[in-house]
Amino acid sequence: MLFILAWRNVWRNKKRSLIIIAAITAGLSCGLLASAVMYGMYESLINSTIDRELGHIQIHSIEFDEEKILNDTIPDFKSVLNEIKKIPEISGLSSRVIIEGMCSSASSSRGVKINGIVPEDEIKVTTIQKQIIEGSYFSSNLSAEVVIGKKLAENLDVKIRSKIVLSFQDFEGNIVYAAFRVAGIYRTESSLYDQSVIFVKQSELFSLLNSKDFSHEISLRLNSFQQVDSVYSKLSKKFPTLSVKDWKLLAPEIKVYYEILDIQLYFFMGIILFALLFGITNTMLMSVIERIREIGILIALGMKRSKIFLMIIIETIALSLVGGIAGLIVGVIIIEIVNSTGINLSAFTEGLSQFSISTVLYPVLPLSFYPIITIMIIFSAIIAAIYPAIKAIRLKPATAIRTY
């Protein structure tokens, strides 16, 4: 009955209640959309980094991890590959040769990371093939092909089929020179990546180095993001003499973003709720002041002050929850609509590419966000109700029942 009383009291002054409910709905839904955009932005950063380069997990020799020199190859990498292939969660794996070298055209030179790959394997792990904007992603019948980034192509002033010369040290420290033709030009979300990473077939590197097959890096892609932790621990146990790292260890700065993002968003929503809290307090205070005589009657009849306090708290929670739930529903609908179309930020391509963020943003919020926001709304309502509730319980019944 106390709940019925509180609920009906909320709707006594419909206009006033609807105004504060509308304010909560608007504030919350806009806050959720802004949070979803931020979350989508960070998710884009994480996904693009994983899709473009890292994969979910990488394996190196421990020495390569420290120095990244040519000799630090994965010992007996073929048996490592065979072992990894037995893990069912793995959807793709790419063995890479990684060499630091120079890339020169007729007009300029740049330091680059040369990724020697098996093109058919690489497409199962990263998305470089899909990001080709000119030319093609290697053709099986041609040799000495290189795929470079758009930014590097601009820096070297080269086009498709242009010739470039790659130079790097062999195992003995001698400089190897080799001419390659540009087969494809890619563009990713990161301009830094585009100007510093090139791809060649690893078989060509083996012949240039006059060496048998070897590998510096095995990059893995899993069936789902959620499997990373379990597969990572499985591989760490299986290969204790190798360096096994998941994407969080490979890109710790992104991991930190990822970890503080939730805190940032809750803090952001907390600020919105804090601002709304004053509106709720004001509404409830007006409601209490309008009902001084009635509250006095309740106390006179024998209603304990603790129950009066509880009644005001329930009224405030009910009022806030109606606005809060409406805000959550409106927020989810807006996020879903915007998520289906995406937000085109191509006008800011230059700036966004510095941070490896896609130019089309898809706002998204994890499901776990919503119950926590609901708890935050209830918590805010309780805080908002305290002052009006104290005002109500301090009333003297003999005076209050004569207030008109």
Added chain:
Amino acid sequence: MKLIELTDVSRIYDETIVPVKAVDNVSLQIDTGEFTAIVGPSGSGKTTLLNLIGGLDQPTSGKILVDGTDISTYKEDELINFRLHHIGFVFQAYNLIPVFTAKENVEFIMLLQNISKEEREKKAISFLEAVGLKERINNFPTELSGGQQQRVAVARALASTPSFVLADEPTANLDSVSAESLLDLMEDLNEKHNMTFIFSTHDEKVIKRAHRIIQLRDGRIEKDIVTKKNN
């Protein structure tokens, strides 16, 4: 049987600034079954005396015994509990809870007494029947006339099975027909169920029906006249 006993009761407001003696050294006794009117001009202390008897206010000095219990030393929480179980209130402006129906208004006091839902409903309906509002149990106060609202207030006062009912100017907002009808009801309850009623009033209709009239002036009892012996 002695129900209420006031001994040298005074109530002084604004003691530290300009002291106002609203009730000045009043002693009186009210027995079970009385139908008593406290009368007097405005500012004579009627309402203050009623508040003191009803535990809505505490005396500055003196002793108030109700059913042999001294309530003048009670703390706020004890007074709330005392009012809930011993006193039925009928106020001048009806003062029903506007968001509750007639039945819910009567039920609410029993809810505070932790009476079960079934019993509450049964009792609420029977009290509303007793005050002649059987057909109006699901109406909200705004859908009832002043007289009907005051009848609901009487039903609410009786629902807590109090030792006595305090009625502060109960007919002040009613037309003469509704006022007479309400007084008939109260008189009937007094005669049939020996329910004690204490009124504060200016209304001649109430004064005429009262069995005892306590007249106040400047916070003191000026006259105390018994017009009709209790049954």
